[in-house]
Structures are given as C-alpha cells and as structure tokens.
Amino acid sequence: NQWTREARYRPLSDVDPSVYQAMKEEVRTSPWRFSYHIQPPTGLLNDPNGFVYHDGLYHLFYQWFPLGPVHGLKYWYHMTSKDLVHWFDEGAALIPNNDPDSHGAYSGSGFIKDDQVHIMYTGNKRDADWNRHTSQIVGHLRSDGRIEKHLPPAIPNVPEGYTEHFRDPKVFQDASGIWYCIIGAQRSDLTGCTVIYQSQDAEHWTFLGELQTNYSTFGYMWECPDYFELDGKGILLFSPQGIEPDGPNYQNIFQSGYFIGEPLALPDLTFTHESFQELDFGFDFYAPQTTEAADGRRILVGWMGLPDISYPSDIYNWAHALTLPRELTIEQGRLRQRPVRELTQLRKETLFDETILFEQDVTIAEAEIFELVMTDLKLSSDSFRFSIRQDATEETVFHYDAVSRQFTIDRSRSGAEVPAESFGTSRSTILAKDLHTLRLFVDRSSFELFLNDGEAVASGRIFPKTSSRGIVFSGEAGAHLSLYDLS
Ligand code: FRU
Structure with missing residues (x-):
C-alpha cells in the first residue's frame, strides 16, 4: 500500500506545482467525472462545510485531501455561487498548517458576523505517539480568499466525560443574538451524543452540556450535527456511526438522519422530539449540512459518498462529489426534500x-x-x-x-x-x-x-x-x- 502515514499527511505545498498541474489534468480527463456536481479537482472530497449565504453569494466549502482518493491531511476547498447551480472554483481556503490543525482542518460550519463570513472548525492534531488532540477554531474569510484563523483555538480541549472524537461544530444564533454551537461527540463510555456551547461574541465559548434526547445509546459516535428551526419546529440532523441494519433501514456503513421536535429553549438542554428518520434511502449519502438562503429557505447539501468505502474511480486519483442542493420543508411532521427550484436552469x-x-x-x-x-x-x-x-x-x-x-x-x-x-x-x-x-x-x-x-x-x-x-x-x-x- 503506497498510502503510508507519511504519504497521507504530506502537505500540498511539498508537491511541485507542475506535478499538481499534471495530477489535475489526469483527473480532469478521467472517466466518470461529473457534469453538474461539485467534485474535487484532484484527490478526495468529503463533508460539505461552512455553507453560508452572504452579500449575494453562497459560500460552500468541502473537506479535501488533495493528493489521492484516501482520507489524509484535510483542507477546506472553497466554492461560491450566485444561484446554487453554477459554482465558481475559489481554490483551497483553509490550510492545515498550524500546530492545532497539523493533521487536518476537519469539518465545521459558517456564520455571518460583523458583515463577514466566519467559520468554526475542528483542529485535528496527532502527537508523537499518534494520540489525537481535538480543538475548535474560529476564523474568518479574508478578501484574498483565505481563511484567517483566530488562534489559539476557541475551545482548546475536550471536556471531561468525552473522548477525542469530538468535532464538527455547527454555529447558530438565537433571536436575541446569543451564539451557540453544537458539536458531535463520543462519551467516555463510547456512545454517541452532541454537546452545546454558548457565546456572546462567537469567540469566547462556555460549555453548557449535553443535549438531552430520547436516544441515550444510539451508535458510538455522532458526526456532523446541525440544528435549525423551520415552521416552528426544532430539527437536529446528525450522522450516527455504529447503527445495525433494521429491515430496509440503516443499510449503509454509516447513517444520516434527523430528529424533529419542539424548538430548543436554550440554555435548557432538553430536546423533546420524534424518532430518528433517515434523510436518504440510497447508497451514498453522509454528513449533510444546511444553511438559510437569502429568501429564508432552508437548503441542505450532503456528501454523495461514505467513509471507508472504495469506488471504481479511485484508480484515477479522485473520489466523491457533493449532492445537489435540496430545499427543506416540513409536511405531516416530516422533512420533505425537493431539488432547489434554481436547478431547472440546468x-x-x-x-x-x-x-x-x-x-x-x-x-x-x-x-x-x-x-x-x-x-x-x-x-x-x-x-x-x-x-x-x-x-x-x-x-x-x-x-x-x-x-x-x-x-x-x-x-x-x-x-x-x-x-x-x-x-x-x-x-x-x-x-x-x-x-x-x-x-x-x-x-x-x-x-x-x-x-x-x-x-x-x-x-x-x-x-x-x-x-x-x-x-x-x-x-x-x-x-x-x-x-x-x-x-
Ligand atoms: C465525517 C468526518 C467528520 C470529520 C471529517 C474529517 O465524514 O469524519 O466527523 O470532521 O469527516 O474529514
């Protein structure tokens, strides 16, 4: 296997630009490339990140390992669009080149503060013994297209009671302007959950505790949580790992779905909700993220792929794509997902x-x-x-x-x-x-x-x-x- 640890954590900056150009050309002309989906120029794409609308533009980033179709040193790649249909390639925006994110700029979300696109993401670091150290880092998008990190990390450690599988902050604001973030976590007893932090300025964060749901033992890790309100309901999206197949349900390696319930009354952490529903009954869907469109619509984009699964296109040194954007509504107490209406332009x-x-x-x-x-x-x-x-x-x-x-x-x-x-x-x-x-x-x-x-x-x-x-x-x-x- 050529994908040694060293090869997986090799930064793009170590590669001669002409070599990277040649990789891009090989990928561009390879079979099975998409015609109208967001796909990586080289290497591997995974979760959608930092999805946000600001000043006439949608910003959508994705997890990216540039050098091959495997999970390695993750960057955030940046795309922008005026219409959710035609996307402009802005290049790599978040580079994992600081101590707290030395082994990857992992998933996170976008928010608008002071009329600027901000993000919060997970810094993934491995020490000399390959132990994982996880932190949550705030940053903002500069006019040159790069993310400036606000270091040291806003949340430098994992709180007592949780393992280093603690990641993917999704930031949101309540009606009074208080900031919250929800983070995917694994308890010390190796069960999955989410936790919530609060902030006045989205820079200094206080741990509130665990979101109380009806699912106290549901898999070993909940990745990529997202909380939003729609039509007077509170919705928690997340991607639980370790759920066994059950009839036609939960057939993929990992799942992705939601709870719908009463809106959260934060800082109270009780969530009163219905049972877990999968978002997509297909083969390849994971780690979705939503944002609010200019006109108030709630838009979802997912990763059209899954961790730990290989695909026939891997031999051409690229993997995966994002799904088309979907518009969410609630009907009969369930989420409905329609392709965004702008897609008729295709x-x-x-x-x-x-x-x-x-x-x-x-x-x-x-x-x-x-x-x-x-x-x-x-x-x-x-x-x-x-x-x-x-x-x-x-x-x-x-x-x-x-x-x-x-x-x-x-x-x-x-x-x-x-x-x-x-x-x-x-x-x-x-x-x-x-x-x-x-x-x-x-x-x-x-x-x-x-x-x-x-x-x-x-x-x-x-x-x-x-x-x-x-x-x-x-x-x-x-x-x-x-x-x-x-x-
Ligand atoms: C989900 C995930 C996230 C993590 C990211 C790393 O696919 O494992 O939990 O932040 O991918 O690329």
Whole structure:
C-alpha cells in the first residue's frame, strides 16, 4: 500500500506545482467525472462545510485531501455561487498548517458576523505517539480568499466525560443574538451524543452540556450535527456511526438522519422530539449540512459518498462529489426534500415530453446526463419498472410495487464494478402515499431520486460505460414523462 502515514499527511505545498498541474489534468480527463456536481479537482472530497449565504453569494466549502482518493491531511476547498447551480472554483481556503490543525482542518460550519463570513472548525492534531488532540477554531474569510484563523483555538480541549472524537461544530444564533454551537461527540463510555456551547461574541465559548434526547445509546459516535428551526419546529440532523441494519433501514456503513421536535429553549438542554428518520434511502449519502438562503429557505447539501468505502474511480486519483442542493420543508411532521427550484436552469434540450402507456420494454430515449420527470402515473397492474444507463449488459433499475407501496433501486448491474457490494446492491423504502410523481437527476456517475415531491429521496453512485444510455420503461402503466438533457 503506497498510502503510508507519511504519504497521507504530506502537505500540498511539498508537491511541485507542475506535478499538481499534471495530477489535475489526469483527473480532469478521467472517466466518470461529473457534469453538474461539485467534485474535487484532484484527490478526495468529503463533508460539505461552512455553507453560508452572504452579500449575494453562497459560500460552500468541502473537506479535501488533495493528493489521492484516501482520507489524509484535510483542507477546506472553497466554492461560491450566485444561484446554487453554477459554482465558481475559489481554490483551497483553509490550510492545515498550524500546530492545532497539523493533521487536518476537519469539518465545521459558517456564520455571518460583523458583515463577514466566519467559520468554526475542528483542529485535528496527532502527537508523537499518534494520540489525537481535538480543538475548535474560529476564523474568518479574508478578501484574498483565505481563511484567517483566530488562534489559539476557541475551545482548546475536550471536556471531561468525552473522548477525542469530538468535532464538527455547527454555529447558530438565537433571536436575541446569543451564539451557540453544537458539536458531535463520543462519551467516555463510547456512545454517541452532541454537546452545546454558548457565546456572546462567537469567540469566547462556555460549555453548557449535553443535549438531552430520547436516544441515550444510539451508535458510538455522532458526526456532523446541525440544528435549525423551520415552521416552528426544532430539527437536529446528525450522522450516527455504529447503527445495525433494521429491515430496509440503516443499510449503509454509516447513517444520516434527523430528529424533529419542539424548538430548543436554550440554555435548557432538553430536546423533546420524534424518532430518528433517515434523510436518504440510497447508497451514498453522509454528513449533510444546511444553511438559510437569502429568501429564508432552508437548503441542505450532503456528501454523495461514505467513509471507508472504495469506488471504481479511485484508480484515477479522485473520489466523491457533493449532492445537489435540496430545499427543506416540513409536511405531516416530516422533512420533505425537493431539488432547489434554481436547478431547472440546468435543462438544455427537451428529449421527450409525452403522456405514454408503457408496454413491454419501451425505450423512450437514450441519454447519459439528464433529468427525468414523471407525473400523472396511472397503474393498471401491481407494479412497473424502469431502467437507466442501460445497454445489453448494464442497467440501474427502479421498481415500484403499488400493493406494498415499496420503491426499490437495484444497482447490482449498474456497471462492471459496483461499490460497497458487501452492504447489498439494492435499497428500498415504503412510501406513505401512493407513488404519484418522480424526479430523477442523473450525472455521469450518479443518480438522485425524489419521490412524491420530496417525500423520499435516494442518492447513489453508479459506474456504467458512457455508451450505456437506454431509458427503458415496462409494466402496465401510463404516465406523463419529460426528459431533459443536462449535459
Ligand atoms: C465525517 C468526518 C467528520 C470529520 C471529517 C474529517 O465524514 O469524519 O466527523 O470532521 O469527516 O474529514
């Protein structure tokens, strides 16, 4: 294995610029690169970080290891956008080159203070014995595009009762202007939870304690918490690790979901909430983060990948992408997630727009990178199915059974190589209502499926040949189908 500790913690500044340029060129021209998703120029992307809107621009950073498709020395890479659709590459913004973040500028969030973009993130440091030392660091974005760190760390240590798995601060402010941050933690008894700090100025922080939920033993670590309020409800998002599969639920290596409940009455730490719900029933989704848009919408972006899973594109020295931004609302006490409305700007040519009856295997079109919209579904039998990225040997299959209202995605034949096969090659959900609409975004190596106008969402990576482009419907049913080229 070439990924020795030394190779993983080698800084980008040690690499000759011409070598980095050559790496970028190799990645740029490699297979399975995305057409309209945020992806790393080289190396590995993971969590979305620092997502914030300020002065006409969305700022979205991501965890980045520049030198290969593995987890190593993490930077924050910076993207900006006016519309959540077209993203401008701002380059690396946060460089792990100080003692407290010597082994990585780990995940964190963005906030606006004094009319400036600020961030709070986790400094990851390993000592000579490779013991981890964790701190939380505040910084702000300078006009030259770099983050200036406010050192020493705002929260230099882990409080009594928790291990060094203590990270990913999400900062928010209450109506009276008091700042809070919520941090993902592991208790000394190796169970997961979140803790909350309070501040008057977002620089000096006081430990309040642990958020009290109904889940006192739920996995060994809660990563990437996010708290926000929407429609008079309090919502806690987090990514618990160590949850066993349960029927169709919790099939991936790690999970990501939420509690919905009464708004927090901080500094009181009691959270009254409903049971845990997964955010995405697909194969590749983790560590989402939200922000509030200019017009008050709550927008979520996730990592379309998972820790500890390898992907066929790794051999080309890059890995992963962020999901499309989703707009959150609450309906019937649950989160609904719709693709942000701005995404219709991606639509180029209309390839198909008709009400049709499916018979046996109707190929409605051929496309590689597209959006499919299905409305007015009418079933005259118990089920229907369709395949995308299909040819004689490959297909990714979507199947709906109207009797059980079960929707299933099967990627077992999605390409010559299928990621994470040991975690199963299909995922399913039971819809609360009969299937009536479906929206599917397909990029060169991904799909994102939205059922019943955001009732259920599934994301996944697929690695088909570029020439596998069939979109084939079958079953006794009819619907209106619109297909847009997004390439
Ligand atoms: C989640 C995570 C975070 C951590 C970051 C490091 O994927 O493990 O908890 O801050 O990635 O890259």
